[in-house]
Structures are given as C-alpha cells and as structure tokens.
Amino acid sequence: MKKELGKLYEPKEVEDKIYKYWLENDCFKACPDPEKKPYTIVIPPPNITGQLHMGHALDNTLQDILIRYKRMSGYATLWLPGTDHASIATEAKIVEAMRKEGITKDDLGRDGFLERAWAWKEQYGGRIISQLKKMGSSCDWSRERFTMDEGCSKAVKEVFCKYYEKGLIYRGERIINWCPHCLTSISNAEVEYEDQAGHFWHLRYPLTDGSGWLELATTRPETLLGDTAVAVNPKDERYKAFIGKTVTLPLVGREIPVVADPYVDMEFGTGVVKITPAHDPNDFEVGLRHNLPVINVMTDDAKITEDYPKYAGLDRFEARKAIVRDLEEGGFLVKIEEHSHNVGTCYRCGTTIEPRVSLQWFVKMADLAKPAIEAVRSGDIKFVPERFEKNYFNWMEDIRDWCISRQLWWGHRIPAFYCDDCGEMVVTKDESAVCPKCGKQMRQDPDTLDTWFSSALWPFSTLGWPDKTEDLDYFYPTSTLVTGYDIITFWVSRMIVAGMEHMHEKPFDTVLIHGLVRDSQGRKMSKSLGNGIDPLEIIDQYGADALRFMLASGNSPGNDMRYSDEKVKSSRNFANKLWNATRFIMMNLPNDMEITGELPDALALEDKWLVSKLNTLAKEVGDNLDKFELGVAVSKLYDFIWDVYCDWYIELTKPRILAGGETAKTAQQVLVWAILRILKLLHPFMPFITEEIWQALKGETPLMLEKFPVYEDSLSYTSEESDFEKIITAIKAIRNRRAEMNVPPSKKAELFIETLESDVFNKGIMFFERLASASSVEISESVDIPDACTVVTDCARLFIPMSEIIDKDKELARLNKEKASVLKDIEIISKKLGNEGFLAKAPEQLIESEKLKLERANEKLAKIEQSMLAFM
RNA sequence: GAAGGUAUAGCUCAGCUGGUAGAGCACCUGCUUGACGUGCAGGGGGUCAUAGGUUCGAGUCCUAUUAUCUUCACCA
Numbered sequence: 001m002k003k004e005l006g007k008l009y010e011p012k013e014v015e016d017k018i019y020k021y022w023l024e025n026d027c028f029k030a031c032p033d034p035e036k037k038p039y040t041i042v043i044p045p046p047n048i049t050g051q052l053h054m055g056h057a058l059d060n061t062l063q064d065i066l067i068r069y070k071r072m073s074g075y076a077t078l079w080l081p082g083t084d085h086a087s088i089a090t091e092a093k094i095v096e097a098m099r100k101e102g103i104t105k106d107d108l109g110r111d112g113f114l115e116r117a118w119a120w121k122e123q124y125g126g127r128i129i130s131q132l133k134k135m136g137s138s139c140d141w142s143r144e145r146f147t148m149d150e151g152c153s154k155a156v157k158e159v160f161c162k163y164y165e166k167g168l169i170y171r172g173e174r175i176i177n178w179c180p181h182c183l184t185s186i187s188n189a190e191v192e193y194e195d196q197a198g199h200f201w202h203l204r205y206p207l208t209d210g211s212g213w214l215e216l217a218t219t220r221p222e223t224l225l226g227d228t229a230v231a232v233n234p235k236d237e238r239y240k241a242f243i244g245k246t247v248t249l250p251l252v253g254r255e256i257p258v259v260a261d262p263y264v265d266m267e268f269g270t271g272v273v274k275i276t277p278a279h280d281p282n283d284f285e286v287g288l289r290h291n292l293p294v295i296n297v298m299t300d301d302a303k304i305t306e307d308y309p310k311y312a313g314l315d316r317f318e319a320r321k322a323i324v325r326d327l328e329e330g331g332f333l334v335k336i337e338e339h340s341h342n343v344g345t346c347y348r349c350g351t352t353i354e355p356r357v358s359l360q361w362f363v364k365m366a367d368l369a370k371p372a373i374e375a376v377r378s379g380d381i382k383f384v385p386e387r388f389e390k391n392y393f394n395w396m397e398d399i400r401d402w403c404i405s406r407q408l409w410w411g412h413r414i415p416a417f418y419c420d421d422c423g424e425m426v427v428t429k430d431e432s433a434v435c436p437k438c439g440k441q442m443r444q445d446p447d448t449l450d451t452w453f454s455s456a457l458w459p460f461s462t463l464g465w466p467d468k469t470e471d472l473d474y475f476y477p478t479s480t481l482v483t484g485y486d487i488i489t490f491w492v493s494r495m496i497v498a499g500m501e502h503m504h505e506k507p508f509d510t511v512l513i514h515g516l517v518r519d520s521q522g523r524k525m526s527k528s529l530g531n532g533i534d535p536l537e538i539i540d541q542y543g544a545d546a547l548r549f550m551l552a553s554g555n556s557p558g559n560d561m562r563y564s565d566e567k568v569k570s571s572r573n574f575a576n577k578l579w580n581a582t583r584f585i586m587m588n589l590p591n592d593m594e595i596t597g598e599l600p601d602a603l604a605l606e607d608k609w610l611v612s613k614l615n616t617l618a619k620e621v622g623d624n625l626d627k628f629e630l631g632v633a634v635s636k637l638y639d640f641i642w643d644v645y646c647d648w649y650i651e652l653t654k655p656r657i658l659a660g661g662e663t664a665k666t667a668q669q670v671l672v673w674a675i676l677r678i679l680k681l682l683h684p685f686m687p688f689i690t691e692e693i694w695q696a697l698k699g700e701t702p703l704m705l706e707k708f709p710v711y712e713d714s715l716s717y718t719s720e721e722s723d724f725e726k727i728i729t730a731i732k733a734i735r736n737r738r739a740e741m742n743v744p745p746s747k748k749a750e751l752f753i754e755t756l757e758s759d760v761f762n763k764g765i766m767f768f769e770r771l772a773s774a775s776s777v778e779i780s781e782s783v784d785i786p787d788a789c790t791v792v793t794d795c796a797r798l799f800i801p802m803s804e805i806i807d808k809d810k811e812l813a814r815l816n817k818e819k820a821s822v823l824k825d826i827e828i829i830s831k832k833l834g835n836e837g838f839l840a841k842a843p844e845q846l847i848e849s850e851k852l853k854l855e856r857a858n859e860k861l862a863k864i865e866q867s868m869l870a871f872m
Numbered sequence: 873g874a875a876g877g878u879a880u881a882g883c884u885c886a887g888c889u890g891g892u893a894g895a896g897c898a899c900c901u902g903c904u905u906g907a908c909g910u911g912c913a914g915g916g917g918g919u920c921a922u923a924g925g926u927u928c929g930a931g932u933c934c935u936a937u938u939a940u941c942u943u944c945a946c947c948a
Contacts, residue, residue: 005907007907007908008908008910009910193944193945193946200948216948217948218948219947219948220948231948263947263948264947264948265947265948267947268947268948269947269948270948272948273947273948274948275948276948280948282946282947282948283948341946341947341948342945342946387876387877388876390875390876390943391875391876391943391944394874394875394876394943394944394945395943395944398944398945485942485943486942486943488943489943489944515877520883520884522941553885553896554884554885556885556886558877559877559878559885560877560878560941560942561884561885562884562885564883564884564897566883566884566896566897566898567884567896567897569897569910570896570897570910572910573908573910573911574910575910576908576910576911577907577908577910577911579907579908580907580908580910580911581907581908582907583907583908584906584907584908585907586907587906587907588907627888629888631885631886632886632887632888635886635895635896638895638896639895646907646908647912647913650907651905651912654905654906732913732914735913735914736913736914736915738913738914739901739902739913739914739915740914740915742901742902743902744902744903745902745903745905745912745913746903746905770905771905771913824892825892828892829892832891832892832928832929835928835929836928837927837928837929838891838928838929839928840928841927841928841929842891842928842929843891846891849891850891
C-alpha cells in the first residue's frame, strides 16, 4: 500500500500504462508446456481495411474474457492474433483511392498495383491491431499473422495443389455470380438477396411458321438478346403442339426452338419461359439438357456488347428501357404487371449481381462436406447455443460447389500455369513453372483466390502448417472459436471442412456464437444509416473496462444486444465503485500493515458471512464461464461487489475500525483478503482497473498471472451465513419502518429485541447502532413495551419506543396489512401441503422446506398478533 | 416456400434440470451517513403476447395463433 488513489477512477491515466506493463512482463506470451493443458483461441482476423467497430469490440471482449480466465486457471493459453487481406474490400479501397488520383489498375500494371497495395497495407493494416490493444486484448503479438504472409501463402498453395490432385478442384465454364462493380465473380455465400419492386413484362414471341405466337412473361426483358430457346412443360397440354417448332426472337430475328423441360412450372405465369443460358442459373441448366447455345450479351461492367449495335454500350438497366420501348413499338409487348421479386446483390458493394457464364475455378464441396457435417453431428464440435447447428447443417447438407477464383489482383494468385504454345496446364507450387510438354516458360493464371479460401485454413496455417511445428502439435486443435452468426457459412463451415480434410481433426472444440450489437433503437449499426457507435470514442469517454463490462453484461450467447449510453455509464459507475471501495480500504489500513492476502484465524460472524458468500461466488462465476454464460457471471460479480461487499460488508467494518483493537485488525485483514479475491474474479472482465488496483495495493507481480479463485470447503460457513442474514433482515426491517414514518437517520432511538436467538443478535449490536440508528440495544427472550413501533421478522420482534411519533391507528393498520400478507403466505403453503397430489409426488426435500416455511410463517403471525394486542 | 430466434416492470434485459416473478436505468420519498451524489437508505410498478394441453404445480415443457426479427431457398 504505497500510493493514494484519486476520488474518481481515471481510465485514461491507467490503461496505456497497464497495457505496457503487461507487455513488458511478457504476460501474453504463449508457452507450450507439457505440464499444462493447452487452451487456444485464434482470432477471427479483422480486415486490414477495417476500423474497430462494436462487432469487433464484442467479439474481442468475449475472447479476452475467456483467455484471461483460462490463463488464470492454469492453462497454457494462446490467443493468436492476425489480420485478413480481404481481397475485394481492400482492392476496392485502393482502386477508389487511385481513381481520385486519376490512375487505373491498368495504368500501374499488376506489379505496380501490388506494390501500392502492400504499401497501403504497411501503412494502414496495423491500425485495427492497435485498436484491439486499446480494448485490452491479451493476444500473443509475437505470433501475429496475416493471411497473405509467407506461411499462410504456403499453406494456401499446398491446399490448392492437394485439392487439385485429389480432383476436388476443377476449372470450368459455369454460371457464376458476377459483380459488375467489383468486376469479379463472387461465391453463392457472398450474394445477398433483397426484395425489390419490379415488373413482369408479358411478351409475344411469334412462331416462325407464322401460325401464331407464344406469350411469355419476364422480369428481365433485356436478356432477350441472349435467348436461345423457349421452354414449356412437357406435360402441358396447351403447348404440346408447339414443342419442336421454332419461334423468331423479337428485335433480334434469331430463330430459336421451343423445347420441353420439366423445370417449367405450368401454374406460374403463362407456362412459357424464355431461356437465356448465359444469364440465368436455371436457364443454364435447361440449356445444358437441350444442348442450347450460350450467348453472353453483356460486358464485364454489365453493358450490352458490340454484337447488338442498337443497344451496344447501354447499361443493362438502360438497355431494359430501350428494349421494352422497341418491343412495344413492334407490337410484341402484351402487358406490364407489377411484380416484386428477390434480387441478388453483392454483399460488399450492394450492386445487383449479374448471373453470367464464365470460366472459373471451383471446389467440389459435396464429399468434403461429409466429414465436416459428421464432426458436428457427433458432438465433436459443439455450437453454443446449439440451435446454430441447424444453420450449419442447412448450409452444409445442400452445399454447392464453391467458386474460388476472383478477377482481382490483391490476394493469393491461383497456382495454375498455362502454356500458350501447346495449351498445356499444370497446377504446381513451383512459381517458375515450365511446360512439361514443350519446355516453354508458362503463364500463371491471372486470377486470385476468394479471401475465405485462406481464412478457412486459419486455425492451422497460423500455427505453422504445412510444416510440423511445436505450436501446431501443442495448440491444435484450438479450443473455442468466438464469432458472430453472420459468418457461420462464410468462415466457420469452411474451417471445419479444411480442418477435417488437412489435419484430419476438428479445428476447434466449441463455436461460441454471439449476436450483433444494435443501436439503442434496435437497428443494425451501418455506415449508410450513420448510427454506428465508435468503440474508441466510448473507451476515450468511459474507459475500456466500462465498454467491456457493458458488452459482456448485456450478452447472452447467440442473441443480439442493444447498445445504450446508459449501460456504459452504469458500467463506468461500477468501475468507480470498485475504485472507491479500494480507496476506503487503503485509507483505513494501518501504515505498517503487510498485504499478504491471508485470512486471519479468528473471524467474526459477519466475516464468515462474507467469506462464505465470496466462496460461493467464485464457484458460480467459474461455472458460468465454463458454460459460456458470461453475462450471468458478470451480473453475479456486479451484485456481489456492489451489494454484498460495498453496501454491507464495508459498512459493517466501519464501526469495527472505529472501535479499534482486534476486531478492527480482523476487519482490515478480511477487507484486504476479500478485495484481492474480488480483483482476481473480476479481472477477466475489467482487466485494467483490477490490475491498477492490484498494483496499488499489492504490487510486485501482475494480477493477470494470479490464480483464479475456486471454491474451497474450508471457506464455507453455511450456518454462520444464515445466522448473519437474520441480523441483516432485522436491520432492513427497522430501516423500512423508520422510512415509512419519515424518521431521519440522525434521530436515534432505543431498540429492544425479543428473540430466542440472543446469541446471534448479540453479535449484531454494533450494527444495529450504526446501520439501524439505534441509540441502545437490548436483547431478551421476552419484551413488552406498550407504545412502541414494532417490526417482526421470522425470529424476532423489534421494538422502537418513539412515543412522540407513534400514531396508534396507523401502527395498527400497518400491522394489519402485514398480518394479511403473512396470512396469504400461510394460505398458499397450506393449500400446497393439503394437496394429496403434492404430498405424493413432490420431492421429499421440497415438502420439508414447505413445512418449515409454514412453521416460520405461523410464528411470525403469532408475533404480529401479539404486537397488535398492544394497540387495542 | 423451409427452418429458427424473440415476446417478462415505463425502457434494456436476467430468470439453469418446472416449486408463490428479478436486476440495471427511469420514476417517487428521505439522507451534508468520514470510499464513492458516478453515492446511501426506502418505495411504487408485472393476469410473464393470446388460446388450449401435460402436471399435484407452468414465465419455464408441448400444440396452435398473433406480432416481430433472422437465416436459407426461390417461378421465368
């Protein structure tokens, strides 16, 4: 105990200093230790383009709580940090910056662009990391990784080649989701569907033989340019005669067949569908079945190609207008209906996706998914909460092949090489590939891989795979993966797939899913709404501990939570409360007292009460953390520290310290013992303030490396606990009475206690005086004071003779009210005990406790009646 | 279309394997209480969405309904 604490806790003066202290003492460093059990978390790598937002703050708070708890519980912990190169997001950002300078990607060329991208990464990529440090994250920074660093790149190539050799990766012309803004393909998972109001254009396609026409409806008339057939259902009697005939495509004049395909729903629309294999996934399938030509009518940026001079260069939506107008003029338009339909949009930029046929790389997922499904089904990997397993199965059991090639430069370049001479292709880890047939230098595929391809390997690539490393051996499989439900499909499922395939072992035991942090009105925080809360501003204003505490306390697994300023404030107040509790202790310790944190031998009743309750708390907090119920753990800590420790125990020590001597000394020791234990329990949640207080109080070694308290039999005092509760109950009852009568605390009054448990109540005299405004206390088995306020508890009657303020009628009325309430209790319990079914089927223990309750209630009733007699 | 979440005090949410409803904030009333007004003490406020069912007993389990949110799929 060396320094004086200020009246308010000032996080700004503490946090950076403490974080530095931890770093200097190597507290975050992971060390494989055969004597210990490993506990590993790999961070969901934030994008290098990212700025810390509430989602990160929540995610990292939960991880830090878990890792700190496990570290203090004797595990060899590793929290492995890193960042993701985020191909599309980063490239888009850099391209945008270049655009402002009037430069395009092609101006710089691939190498020039990459140089610029790396420079950008060096400059800004570390920003999010320093922001994570502000949160107090106890990551092992010496092991920080990046999805495009050497090791991760090696892993990516290894996996690509392995998949290729096993025939699990193929290249082919398929219909894929194309983003005309990002100018790249994206995977199914990256498409977001949204309802949009649109139209249904009914068109008339004339039969080539002049015998009439077929009417069909479309939501995308501009794709008519690429129609290569019209389809009807083979069972549809209305159109049987037309199958095999041809129609002439309006505006284009191309002759296209009428085919029969079961894909067509006879009930929907007219029962006739135009088939555009190049621009619709279903049409593409129909095209394959009927061997139809595939005609791409759009450029990369979704403009009509030169093949259609009249519309060439028009954006797809302008082309739509033009084509509709021309159809109308040509008499091909029958009618227009209002129609709302789902439109796929790019999850990055929101642009409407253009389904498009192109040559891409794919991973065959069906076989890979099987062991990954089994790992969860068998319980080897657990989701918390469990219900998200449904989400996972839903996605995995109906999985499509994964389009992994991206037409971007920032990312892992696909390790496939082509020989321009002989057309040979090889997939190899060797960068300088030479054609095995003609010996010529080969050209590498220009595309890069989906960002998620490398993040899928994160749990083992970061530990050194494909090399055999000590870390990989010791820390894999990792323990808990903490992430939001929004990336189960993107990331979690693919890590499980990759782990099972390459490590032949699950990547983690448990997936802890959390929800979103919404704004105070329950809306998603988003840039466009401008309702985002910046965690850094909150930290600046209230401190990282307050933010963390708020995020942890409002949270139950899998559920969204709302951010509100009030909640942060109350967390800040809590930190301040703890701070001031310490201040009180330090102000009241003798200067020469050595802070050992040991419990004295001779404990008073109230000491045992506290010790026992704190012992229970340690057990509960540990249990809750083990079950990932962090929010429950937090609220128990809050209640204990504020109510039990501060409002009761500290208040109880005041008269003792004032009294001096042995009782003061014991109280001081217990105060210290308890606060040290509290600091340890609270540390995972509020690391900065607890460490700061620990240093001020005890110092020498870091709190964060102390042992987390556990339940100990020797600290359990059950009967003392309930004995002291009797005193508390009595004090509360007196306060209540006095408040009702508007007696200020400064007005002291004599107190007479009638009880059969004078042993217990004798130990509370000092507290009745201090906390219940008693000027004197007398305890005996029988008290009879006529003109006194009376309060009744289970085991005592308390008399406060205050004749000057007594109103007999009021007093009688109040006792009547109390009597009614006890009578109601008795009625309920008696009813229960009179119920034969209850007696026959309820557990013995419960029946016993109900009987006891009834007994107590009857005693109380007797006391109340006795007191009422005094007023009649 | 399929699956799932949520519905509890004015607000935000707890409530574990069923046993007479809890917290924080807000509100009201007191308090210059030797750590803290970012505080202390006391108080009011809920037919636990609706209707059934299981049970001796349901906020808790089951079924249906309503409201709301989410994920997946999707018919041109």
